[in-house]
Amino acid sequence: MLVVGLSACASRLPEPQLPQEAIVRAPEITVDPASGFHSVEIEVLVYNVAGLPWPLKSNRGKAMTLIGDALGDLRAKGREPDIVMIQEGFTPNIKHLIRRSGYPNWVRGPRAGDMQPNYSERANDEFKAESYFWKGERLGKVFGSGLYILSNWPILGKELEPFYRHECAGFDCASNKGILAAAIWIPFMPGYLEVMNTHLNSRGSAGVPEERSLYAHNLQIDHIDAFVLEGGDSGQPAVFGGDFNMKNSRQRLDYADRDAEDVPDDYDVAIHYCVELVSDCEVGVGVGSDEPWLDTQDLQGWSHGKYVSIRAIEIREMFDEIQMDAPKIKGRRSLSDHTGRLVRYRLTWNPKEIPPDWDNWLEE
Numbered sequence: 001m002l003v004v005g006l007s008a009c010a011s012r013l014p015e016p017q018l019p020q021e022a023i024v025r026a027p028e029i030t031v032d033p034a035s036g037f038h039s040v041e042i043e044v045l046v047y048n049v050a051g052l053p054w055p056l057k058s059n060r061g062k063a064m065t066l067i068g069d070a071l072g073d074l075r076a077k078g079r080e081p082d083i084v085m086i087q088e089g090f091t092p093n094i095k096h097l098i099r100r101s102g103y104p105n106w107v108r109g110p111r112a113g114d115m116q117p118n119y120s121e122r123a124n125d126e127f128k129a130e131s132y133f134w135k136g137e138r139l140g141k142v143f144g145s146g147l148y149i150l151s152n153w154p155i156l157g158k159e160l161e162p163f164y165r166h167e168c169a170g171f172d173c174a175s176n177k178g179i180l181a182a183a184i185w186i187p188f189m190p191g192y193l194e195v196m197n198t199h200l201n202s203r204g205s206a207g208v209p210e211e212r213s214l215y216a217h218n219l220q221i222d223h224i225d226a227f228v229l230e231g232g233d234s235g236q237p238a239v240f241g242g243d244f245n246m247k248n249s250r251q252r253l254d255y256a257d258r259d260a261e262d263v264p265d266d267y268d269v270a271i272h273y274c275v276e277l278v279s280d281c282e283v284g285v286g287v288g289s290d291e292p293w294l295d296t297q298d299l300q301g302w303s304h305g306k307y308v309s310i311r312a313i314e315i316r317e318m319f320d321e322i323q324m325d326a327p328k329i330k331g332r333r334s335l336s337d338h339t340g341r342l343v344r345y346r347l348t349w350n351p352k353e354i355p356p357d358w359d360n361w362l363e364e
Helices: 060-076 094-101 125-129 170-174 210-230 250-256 270-277 358-363
Strands: 029-031 038-051 083-089 105-108 148-151 155-162 178-184 193-199 238-243 282-284 298-303 308-318 340-349
Touching: 038 060, 038 094, 038 193, 038 238, 038 298, 038 308, 060 094, 083 094, 083 193, 083 238, 094 148, 105 155, 105 178, 125 210, 148 155, 148 178, 148 193, 170 210, 178 210, 210 250, 238 340, 270 282, 270 298, 270 308, 298 308, 298 340
Parallel strands: 038 083, 193 238, 282 308
Antiparallel strands: 029 038, 038 340, 083 148, 105 148, 155 178, 178 193, 238 298, 308 340
């Protein structure tokens, strides 16, 4: 993974220097006496915290504090997620969430000034020629990506990838959306875990015609595919997650799941895997349709490593209850207008298959 240097931060909370080496608690490694395989279970939370400043959202500073307290309360009980992927952490008060949650290791995604060129070669002339100035498409980046990754375990490095400057639609263009990837070492597991967090263009709230927001979303999916392919095969297991803004959009999902030569196809989506493909993954989320992966914006998935395999064994919601001291958002007193989506994974490996020099990445 590419370690990116630090500079001034919008949240006024200095990002810890990389690598970050704190270990909150060592995970429990189990050994199958029959096969000799080792395994570890981890929990990863994806959470859009709706951290937008006034006048876009009201009283979100208080909400950031409450979310931090909720994570901190879980920590006091030893039940906090091991890794948290945050979206919409735009307000400077995100610093209160991070501090109160107690995660010692964390990294920030692209900021407003981290720029790509205006367009990739993938954008067609029609999309480039059309512009919705009064919907914010040419006003520049007011916010960063709002992406954060928090971890109980060491973060060895990170890589930032903003989407192309104008490959967005409507009001979404005010934020520098993109990709935040991190290499996280899980104690006693060979290699490391690649974690990728993202947030894609919205639909109706973008304020532009559906066709335009769909095209921008497709360009961003293409960008993610290219990012994964250009990164090469590290041989490490990976988890991806974020706010994909594909709820109730068959067109968006079909494009993301298309079969093409230059599209990675060795990944699984947790909700699809747990509901459709296996019977031994505990499903603790509402399944209100035949395609529950279209019932949410917030998704997680994974791909196997060369020596470490990974699979979901539980999926559930967090922070979905009414909280009376929380500020109202969309008419409801809750911590966010999204619920948290948590997935428990089991990572498995055979120590006899690990080459002696496999941990040389520690010295890179």
